[in-house]
Amino acid sequence: MNITPTLGFIGIGLMGKPMVLRLLNAGFNVNVWNRSPEKLTQVLAAGAHACDTISALTTASDVILLCLADTSVVENAVHQGIMRSGSPEKLVVDLSSSYPEATRRLAAQVYEHCGMGWVDAPVSGGVSGAEQGSLAIMAGGSEESIAVACAVLAPLYKQLTHMGDVGSGQVTKICNQMIVSCNVLVIAEMIALAQQAGVDAEKIAQALAGGFADSKPLQILAPEMATGTFEPVKWRVKTLLKDLNMAVDIANQHGNSIPMSGLAAQLMQLHCLNGGREQDPATLINLYSRPDA
DSSP states (O other), X not given: OOSSOOEEEEOOSTTHHHHHHHHHHTTOOEEEXXXXXXXXXXXXXXXXXXXXXXXXXXXXXXXXXXXXXXHHHHHHXXXXXXXHHOOTTOEEEEOSOOOHHHHHHHHHHHHHHHOOEEEEOOEESHHHHHXXXXXXXXXXXXXXXXXXXXXXXXXXXXXXXXXXXXXXHHXXXXXXXXXXXXXXXXXXXXXXXXXXXXXXXXXXXXXXXXXXXXXXXXXXXXXXXXXXXXXXXXXXXXXXXXXXXXXXXXXXXXXXXXXXXXXXXXXXXXXXXXXXXTSOGGGXXXXXXXXXX
């Protein structure tokens, strides 16, 4: 691995764009590829280099970073380009949230095919965390690969924790999303109740700051829910639902019961069916607001 590795970044979306901008600002050379090339404009203007294919990006890069929507998109990227052009001195760092078993399987396939290492490094902290370099990253992989990931991802995180072997980062992210999703839904029902009971709901976050009920989701989402401020979209309901569905599947595999997270998944599915799939989670307040309110 080069002292200052060249990075290849696949997936320039809500999270990927600010990540690439921070990596460029830190002095890394960054190759980029995105399924929708029009989303590359800002990172190219900041100094990134566009590659025509995932295979070309893999050839030109030492560390390939993935920030993709779900497991199937990660699988496509691996099979359509990374395995074709990978080699033992390269490393995949997957920032996406994916099924742990699929992550382990893909990591094994990549290693068997071309000798590349793999780190699963899903992140928490949202777009603001990506912009400020204050993400929490939970990582799985070998000690050697984690050391490379720590150095490469340094501009992006406040805390990176090595959770164990490949796949353990994904399990930890699912645990994170169980807490976040249930928190978001109870914030929504609480704000709706406060409004209907005649309380100035816009002051709730301020009133609860520093107490046991305080949290980052409360401080971000409660004011937005209280005022009906749903733009710009910082993250999407479909992302939380995807991760909750993974939690339910893993619980079933292990014979466990996760009733609160299961109910949260059902409520988010209902919201998605009512048109909220691509919307910000602040819109979950609409589940609890009376039509005539």
